[in-house]
Amino acid sequence: MKYETVIGLEVHVEMATESKIFCSCSAKFGGEQNDHVCPACCGMPGMLPIVNKHVVDLGMTAGMMLNCDINRTTTFDKKSYYYPDLPNAYQTTQWFAPVCVNGTVDIKTSKGEKKVRIKQIHMEEDAGKLVHDDWTDSTLVDFNRTSVPLIEIVSQPDLSSAEEVIAYLERLRSLLRFAKVSDCRWEQGSMRCDVNLSVRPEGSDVLGVRTEMKNMNSLSAIERAIEYETARHIDAIENGTEVLVQETRRWDDIKGKSYAMRTKETAGDYRYFPDPNVMPVVIDDEWYNRIKETLPDLPEVKAQKFIELGLTEYDADQLIQSRALCDVFEAAYKTSGLAKESANWIITDCMTILNKKQMTADMLSISGKALGELIKLVAEEKVNRGNAKRILAVMFDEDINPQEYAEKNGLIVSNDTGKLEEVVKAVCAADPKSVEDYKNGKEKVFMALFGQCMKQLQGNCNPQALKEALLKELQ
Ligand SMILES: [Zn+2]
Numbered sequence: 001m002k003y004e005t006v007i008g009l010e011v012h013v014e015m016a017t018e019s020k021i022f023c024s025c026s027a028k029f030g031g032e033q034n035d036h037v038c039p040a041c042c043g044m045p046g047m048l049p050i051v052n053k054h055v056v057d058l059g060m061t062a063g064m065m066l067n068c069d070i071n072r073t074t075t076f077d078k079k080s081y082y083y084p085d086l087p088n089a090y091q092t093t094q095w096f097a098p099v100c101v102n103g104t105v106d107i108k109t110s111k112g113e114k115k116v117r118i119k120q121i122h123m124e125e126d127a128g129k130l131v132h133d134d135w136t137d138s139t140l141v142d143f144n145r146t147s148v149p150l151i152e153i154v155s156q157p158d159l160s161s162a163e164e165v166i167a168y169l170e171r172l173r174s175l176l177r178f179a180k181v182s183d184c185r186w187e188q189g190s191m192r193c194d195v196n197l198s199v200r201p202e203g204s205d206v207l208g209v210r211t212e213m214k215n216m217n218s219l220s221a222i223e224r225a226i227e228y229e230t231a232r233h234i235d236a237i238e239n240g241t242e243v244l245v246q247e248t249r250r251w252d253d254i255k256g257k258s259y260a261m262r263t264k265e266t267a268g269d270y271r272y273f274p275d276p277n278v279m280p281v282v283i284d285d286e287w288y289n290r291i292k293e294t295l296p297d298l299p300e301v302k303a304q305k306f307i308e309l310g311l312t313e314y315d316a317d318q319l320i321q322s323r324a325l326c327d328v329f330e331a332a333y334k335t336s337g338l339a340k341e342s343a344n345w346i347i348t349d350c351m352t353i354l355n356k357k358q359m360t361a362d363m364l365s366i367s368g369k370a371l372g373e374l375i376k377l378v379a380e381e382k383v384n385r386g387n388a389k390r391i392l393a394v395m396f397d398e399d400i401n402p403q404e405y406a407e408k409n410g411l412i413v414s415n416d417t418g419k420l421e422e423v424v425k426a427v428c429a430a431d432p433k434s435v436e437d438y439k440n441g442k443e444k445v446f447m448a449l450f451g452q453c454m455k456q457l458q459g460n461c462n463p464q465a466l467k468e469a470l471l472k473e474l475q
Helices: 052-066 162-178 219-239 285-295 299-308 313-319 325-335 339-356 368-379 386-396 402-408 419-428 432-439 445-456 461-475
Strands: 003-014 077-080 089-092 102-111 110-125 129-133 137-143 149-153 192-199 212-214 247-252 259-261
Touching: 003 162, 003 219, 052 102, 052 149, 052 162, 052 285, 089 110, 102 162, 102 325, 110 162, 162 192, 162 219, 162 299, 192 219, 212 219, 212 259, 212 461, 219 247, 219 259, 299 313, 313 325, 313 339, 325 339, 325 368, 339 368, 339 386, 368 386, 368 402, 386 402, 419 445, 419 461, 432 445, 432 461, 445 461
Parallel strands: 212 247
Antiparallel strands: 003 149, 003 192, 077 089, 102 110, 110 149, 129 137, 192 212, 247 259
16 A cells, blocks of 8 residues: 655744843853843743743744734743743743744745645743753753743644655745744754654545654754654554554654654643733734835845846855845945846855855855945956955954055055056066066066066056056066
């Protein structure tokens, strides 16, 4: 018999906010253990949560990017469970009126295009982290991550293969990074995924027994886990190797196997109820429209616009890998009017510097306007390319005006013919042998003399003008 796999995903994404969801502690990754904590996020009695408005902004932004309806009155609820890294013994999340519902994400795979339906997106707080200390053989808790804002994006069970799941996750990541909702870094845990999977005979409309693999944090692990789990389910159904039960499983990527963790809780076990400490959030038209207006173009729409400006498909594709590259490109183009040059400087020169600094494209934070001015200086032959590269490197560390910097540091190409002649005369006077060789028909020495002049002028001259001055002198 042929089987089909039915997969639904719950994707957790940490939002790119400065502070936590219900207090003003820093939400940044890293720091000393328990550095980013206060009585509110440690669940001390008497402390009341206040919703971070920016979290709601980003929740709505995510929903609009995924074609969701926005609940104009959205509320928070308590999800009760006990775990040492959860100081309140409940998580504040959204159950009854999540911020976004009913969306879609378009994906492309080798089998064609597909729409994956989004059931809902809800906002919630993250839990802390348990750290095992081998030295004292004890487990300690770090509350830095407690109350860091998350959104959970719940899909309908519309996915049917590892390939589709990867395409969906990559699309989600691209959209959320483009809208600056999250940096979506698998390796830092700012994007994590629970995979719900079942198997049924092809064509059947009855769902099989569902298992859930929690906290998956790499695409390759997700791919392997789906393949393993699908084979395990089919084996159980066909050969009766085991009895499938609804449960939560842990994926061991080193052993390449999944293990039962606990039988799956149902919603009832969590005793969801409205959190009386958090006021409902009402999203009025003004707020809704403000977010709607700040939505970026979809990456492929942006790429099309770039191609219309004269970029190749390849260049456009490189730029849309990161919103930061697009932003710098757009500003550089606006200032210089030179699309192809702007793209080249970003894709080649800026990326080289970023790589040297071990930074990613997202970290490109130079002023696009200043880059545009630099490109103009090169196009007008006021600064040569070598010096322009040096100026670009400075722009990564300081806010500078390229023209002022070039003037101050003697990097402007000189149109002073007097100075040119002076240098040519001096170089020829210092090397009479080469001059003699040239006169005797050894034309090769011309380039050597030219190079010496260029060096003395620090490259700040028009090569054609220098060539003419040198020829004149030699004749
Ligand atoms: Zn706090």
